[in-house]
Amino acid sequence: MSAARLLVLGALARRGIAHGYGVHQDLVSWRADTWTSVKPGSIYHALEKLASQGLIEPSSSEDSTKLGPARTEYAITEEGRQEFIRLLEAALKNNDFQMVAAGIAFMEFxxxxxxxxxxxxxxxxxxxxxxxxxxxxxxxxxxxxxxxxxxxxxxxxxxxxxxxxxxxxxxxxxxxxxxxxxxxx
Missing domain, CATH: 1.10.287 (Helix Hairpins)
Structure with a gap:
């Protein structure tokens, strides 16, 4: 089980929809790097993997105020929400510090x-x-x-x-x- 996977799904469950950078910023503001080994690269890798598995759905941002190419936004799918709950439940039973820490972060779900x-x-x-x-x-x-x-x-x-x-x-x-x-x- 991956703490990055749980954290990314949890961030999207909390936000509803977010750019990869928004997920990254959430994890930075939560100081997740102090209680897990999740690094920025693993966040973006998790986003790509979760999208390829149909657990999150990418779409292009329609932000007309931003110059340059559209950014990809992500939303959690129903399958992703089920996976999030499965990972969350497994994390709360886990004896590994990083996993239980990630579980505690989202236990209110x-x-x-x-x-x-x-x-x-x-x-x-x-x-x-x-x-x-x-x-x-x-x-x-x-x-x-x-x-x-x-x-x-x-x-x-x-x-x-x-x-x-x-x-x-x-x-x-x-x-x-x-x-x-x-x-x-």
Missing amino acids: LPRARAARLLEERLDSLRATVSFLRTLPTQPIPADPSKHPELVGLWVGYFDYAVASTESLLQALRSGSYLFIDEQK
Whole structure:
């Protein structure tokens, strides 16, 4: 799964219609480069790929005030909206930081209860990972990297934090924070 794909579809779902540069500007203003590895080139590549798959629909801009050739605008198709929701749901369950970050950025496109259930699935997976990591053997002088106490400690610390932050997000959802699609008028 690609964070760029989810971010581009999410930006178009939010905007309705946009030039590639508009999608790029949204991601820059959201500072998406700090919480994903999405770069400008991957945005334009994702736009081309999504268009070739029929998930977004390109059209020429009719902006008569702009000098030069028409720009291509994109709108998400019904198939694209379904793919966006599929990617969003997968991202909220994902243990990869970049994917869950992209999922959180667009979680309001889901009903509150669905977002909470997906995050609960993530939490179960994270807890299982922490339990497994705590069973890994370590050696004071490791024979291989997987037995290095600092490396295992780093993994455990990362996943402990992921558990705590997911619990915190779930608590926020349960207490009514944020506005979800099923609550909008």
